[in-house]
Amino acid sequence: MDSVLLDAPEGILARLGWDPRLDERARVVALARELVAAHENADATTVRVDGETPAQSGHHVQLEATVAGKPVPLTIKAVSFRTATVAAVADAAVPIGLDIRDLTPDEVTLREMRRHSHLIDGGSDHVLLNHWTRVQAVLAADGRGLRVHPEQVRLDAPLNKGWVSDRRVFYRLKDLSRDAWVITLAYGGFPGH
Template identity: 55%
Template sequence: MGGDERRTRVKSVVLETPDGIDVRLGWDPSMSEHERKRALAKELVAAKLKLDPKDVRVEREAPAQFGFHTQLFASVEGTELSLQIRNASFRAATVVALTDRPYTIGLDIRDLHPDTATIHEMQRHSHLFDESNILNLIDHWTRVQAVREADGRGARVVPDVVKLDATRQRGWVPDRKAQYTILDLSRDGFVVTLAFADAEDARTPV
């Protein structure tokens, strides 16, 4: 695991979420992505356990391979906590989610101004009727990405296979039992999306 963060403060806000899941959005261009996400995780853990953030240690899982999406782990006085921490970043902004429930969680964050390459990627995979409606394309894409992150299999689940219902508040991957609840947590110009479902269902083939 990597070392603890050098800084512990980041400009941040708490986002409104369901019981059992805490999410904080932070931004600070003077901090690295790794510093931001560990600082936000410390704030979430400290608030949940009613501790001083200085008493919480957050470390990063060592990468298993190139491109491996590492997770964060929190500990207090050398004891690792049974908390699931997930994160996503876009430019100088980072969003972190925390839960002690038996959920699997996925996050996505971006702004409303995708570059040309991202637009082409969204159009290639989303298969929407009107691919020229960029706001609709972003709304669809961020929900698909949040479900993919929650699924946990990474690039093995291509965007094309993720299904959303007509409301886009439910999503699923056809070869797994999980039905994901999808929530829009957008704030301060950032499109923030949360997807969560029962962790055991996410591992169970249909």
């Protein structure tokens, strides 16, 4: 699989990978293994990434890593779109969320974005797409899944910060876009900052 390191904030590692021959799970595990190995300065062959089955219905599988058989306390997140996957790792205390979209969304996707967006009509598809990836990244960082609607996400004007209207938690937003992919990382504060 081809992959590239993305320009993530300090303390977070992120990679974009693509390979039409691999299924999503294989791409997620391969990227997460690379990132955990880099984060822990370990040989990738000693890293194992597995999914913990969610305790409640409607929750996503949580990725967990071990290095040489010992658990590593990291947040590992990944998201895919078609044949591309982006993954990120950070300290376990740092909430992160990701979203990835194609630069040229189809009409059905654009309608869905417009229906749930707070943007005033008349914006370009590119503006809408950048807005939408940030909304989705905040939802992913929030972690409550379908219980929170996209309309509940608020973004500041420069699109550098986002939050869910019913919580007092703010996420910083980082554009990690690369080539034909619009990628957004939402992340909470690091302990002690």
